[in-house]
Every structure is written in C-alpha cells, then in structure tokens.
Amino acid sequence: MERHSNSPMIQISPAPERQERLDGITVFVEVVRLGSFASAAEHLGLTRSAVGKAMARLEARLAKRLFHRTTRVQSLTDDGHIYYEHGLRALAELQAAEAQMESGQHEVTGRLRVSMPVLFGRHCVAPILLDLARQHPSLNLNLSFSDRPVDVLAEGFDLAIRSGVLGAESEGLRARKLVVQRKRVCASPDYLAAHGRPQSSAELAAHSILLYRRGDRINVWQLPDATGRIVDMSLYSRLQLDDLEAIADAATAGLGLAWLPEWLVRERLRTGSLVSVLDDQPGATLQCHAVWPSAPHMLLRLRLAVDALVEQLPKVVDGIPG
Incomplete structure (x- = not known):
C-alpha cells in the first residue's frame, strides 16, 4: 500500500482498544448533546450504568475530568468542552465518509x-x-x-x-415537502337529519362542533368567509378531544360536525357512516414535510x-x- 508522505504519523492501537476509544467518543458526544447519561443511554440502546462506565473509562484514559458532577447538575469542564468540540467534528467526518461510501452501495444498512x-x-x-x-x-x-x-x-x-x-x-x-392533506367537514346522516345540513361556514355557529384540543392549543377551523377568503373560525364546542380518531368516532355517533383529514375519514365517507358537507367551499389544506x-x-x-x-x-x- 502506498504511504502518504505528507500524512501525519498516527500511532495505531490494537483493534479492541480502537473500538473502545471510538465507542467512548460516541457515548460522550451523545451525553453532552442530549444533556444526561439517562437520555444518552436511551438513545444508544444502553443501560445508564454502561454509559457511566464508558465515561469513567474515557476520563481514566485521558487522565482528565470531562464533567463537573454534583447531586443535581452535570456540566462540562474546560477539558470536556475541548474534547466535545473535537469529538463532534471527528464523528461528523466519519458520517460524511460513510455517506460517500454508501452512495455506491445498493444495500441500506x-x-x-x-x-x-x-x-x-x-x-x-x-x-x-x-x-x-x-x-x-x-x-x-x-x-x-x-x-x-x-x-x-x-x-x-x-x-x-x-x-x-x-x-x-x-x-x-433541512426539509422536503411530502404531501398536501385535504380536510373535510363531515357529520353522520342522523345528525344532519336532526339538525339540518349547513350550507355555508357562517351557519356552523348554530351547530354542535367537535374540536381537536391538545393542552392549551385548539386546532382552529380554517374555512372561507362570505368573501371566499380563508379565515380562522372561532367556534364554540362543549366537546373537545385530543385524538382525531376519537373525534371521527364522535361524529359517526351523531354528536356533531368534525373537520378532519380526508385520509382519516375516507372509508367512513365511502360506507356512508359520515357525510361530507360544504364540499363547494374550499377549505385550508395541511402541508406535510420531512425534516x-x-x-x-x-x-x-x-x-x-x-x-x-x-x-x-x-x-x-x-x-x-x-
């Protein structure tokens, strides 16, 4: 094998020791990035004890303390900051090399x-x-x-x-657009027979509304006003749920009108257990991205x-x- 004369001389350790060093760097970077031994252990699929031992071995090999440890707080020492910056760059370079090598492969690993x-x-x-x-x-x-x-x-x-x-x-x-989800206002046939079918979004205030709520955030309906402009609608609801499928079930049971993704209610619309209303009015769509x-x-x-x-x-x- 040709030797690169301009390359720095690097002392190569035996294979098991090299692997232990690389594993120790990986664990250390994950501990710092995720903020705790426990989070790093969960992310790496290790026990917290294994992470702690890996850090102890790393500090012993370096003869440096990488963490300030108290009963409640864990932070990096000055040496820890230096080692983290270099370790992060080294792992990034390895990932880049892996990506370049993978580009010529057909098997995904x-x-x-x-x-x-x-x-x-x-x-x-x-x-x-x-x-x-x-x-x-x-x-x-x-x-x-x-x-x-x-x-x-x-x-x-x-x-x-x-x-x-x-x-x-x-x-x-980085992000890439995947799909645009359409949404439907729908209700059961029994509900519409009992309460009438709304002909415009302005009539929704007279109906029972099923809203999606998660914590303090309500998923506001976005439908056209009298001018055709898509607006946020402030609708009162006595029934607020934090699961879209439960909302679809409630609508199917005749408890009110729901505004749901078309993919979720497609089969119910096909069988007639739900009926779509306001189909002639364009509603807001929901974009989906990969990041x-x-x-x-x-x-x-x-x-x-x-x-x-x-x-x-x-x-x-x-x-x-x-």
Missing part, C-alpha cells in the same frame, strides 16, 4: 430513527417505511409516534415528519426513506392504489 404524528404516522407513514425495511433487511428502523413537536437535534432523531407550517424550530434542519438535521452529506438510508415518502405518500393520502 444502519439505524434510522424517525418521529411522526400518531395517527398520520400509523395510517400513512409507517407502512411506507416498514416496506422499505422489508426491502432492506440490514436497515434498523426506530419509529416514534408522538403528536408533540419533537426537537429533532436535541432528541437525536434522523428524520421527523411535520404537519403544518415549518417555523423557527426548524433552524438547523432532518442539516449535514454536508445525506446518508443513503435517510435519502432512500425520504425519496420513498415523496413518491408514495401522496398516493396513500389520496387513496390511490399502490
């Missing part, structure tokens, strides 16, 4: 940690990613379902599916996952057979 909304993820996103995993047996998927807006960078996700407008929390991330940490090179497993979602998600949302 490694772990992909994905966050997605609960119902949209379960009904629309997860089937696509699970099919990708079926095609690539060496791909390890870690799917997390939550309706809260996760911090992609701080919580160590490789990819997140976001519904709605991307805001300032998307700094440091991931910005990096010089995109890992093959991440790129293929995003490409699969871009290609297949519109068909799933629109009910087009695959």
Whole structure:
C-alpha cells in the first residue's frame, strides 16, 4: 500500500482498544448533546450504568475530568468542552465518509430513527417505511409516534415528519415537502337529519362542533368567509378531544360536525357512516414535510426513506392504489 508522505504519523492501537476509544467518543458526544447519561443511554440502546462506565473509562484514559458532577447538575469542564468540540467534528467526518461510501452501495444498512404524528404516522407513514425495511433487511428502523413537536437535534432523531407550517424550530434542519392533506367537514346522516345540513361556514355557529384540543392549543377551523377568503373560525364546542380518531368516532355517533383529514375519514365517507358537507367551499389544506438535521452529506438510508415518502405518500393520502 502506498504511504502518504505528507500524512501525519498516527500511532495505531490494537483493534479492541480502537473500538473502545471510538465507542467512548460516541457515548460522550451523545451525553453532552442530549444533556444526561439517562437520555444518552436511551438513545444508544444502553443501560445508564454502561454509559457511566464508558465515561469513567474515557476520563481514566485521558487522565482528565470531562464533567463537573454534583447531586443535581452535570456540566462540562474546560477539558470536556475541548474534547466535545473535537469529538463532534471527528464523528461528523466519519458520517460524511460513510455517506460517500454508501452512495455506491445498493444495500441500506444502519439505524434510522424517525418521529411522526400518531395517527398520520400509523395510517400513512409507517407502512411506507416498514416496506422499505422489508426491502432492506440490514436497515434498523426506530419509529416514534408522538403528536408533540419533537426537537429533532436535541432528541437525536434522523428524520421527523411535520404537519403544518415549518417555523423557527426548524433552524438547523433541512426539509422536503411530502404531501398536501385535504380536510373535510363531515357529520353522520342522523345528525344532519336532526339538525339540518349547513350550507355555508357562517351557519356552523348554530351547530354542535367537535374540536381537536391538545393542552392549551385548539386546532382552529380554517374555512372561507362570505368573501371566499380563508379565515380562522372561532367556534364554540362543549366537546373537545385530543385524538382525531376519537373525534371521527364522535361524529359517526351523531354528536356533531368534525373537520378532519380526508385520509382519516375516507372509508367512513365511502360506507356512508359520515357525510361530507360544504364540499363547494374550499377549505385550508395541511402541508406535510420531512425534516432532518442539516449535514454536508445525506446518508443513503435517510435519502432512500425520504425519496420513498415523496413518491408514495401522496398516493396513500389520496387513496390511490399502490
């Protein structure tokens, strides 16, 4: 093998020691990035004890304390800050090298940690990613379902599916539009027979409304006013739920009008258990994006996952057979 005369001389340790050093750097960077031994342990699939021992071995090898430790607070020493900055750059370089090497491969390997909304993820996103995993047996998927807006960078996700407008929390991330979700105002036939069918959004105030509420945030209906302009509608509701499928169930039971994604109620509309109203009035749509940490090179497993979602998600949302 040709020797690069301009390359610095590096002392190579035996293989087990090299692996332990690399593992120690990885664990250390995750502890700092996630803020605690416990969070790093969960993210890396290790026990908290294993993380603690890895940090103890690293500090012993360096003969430096990397953390200030008290009973309640854990912070970096000056040496810890220096080691973290260098470790972070080293791991970034390794990730970039991995991405470049992967670009010539057809087999997808490694772990992909994905966050997605609960119902949209379960009904629309997860089937696509699970099919990708079926095609690539060496791909390890870690799917997390939550309706809260996760911090992609701080919580160590490789990819997140976001519904709605991307805001300032998307700094440091890259994004790609996946699909536009249409929404329907709908109710059961029994409800409409008893209370009448609204002919315009202005008539909604006279009806029982089923609202989605999560914590202090209410999902405001966005429909056209008398001039046709899409506006936020302030509608009173005595029934507020934090699960869209439960709202669909309540609407099917005749408890009121619901404003729901079309993909969620498509089968109920087909069977007639729900009826769509105000179809001649355009309503607001909901954009969906894939977001991931910005990096010089995109890992093959991440790129293929995003490409699969871009290609297949519109068909799933629109009910087009695959």
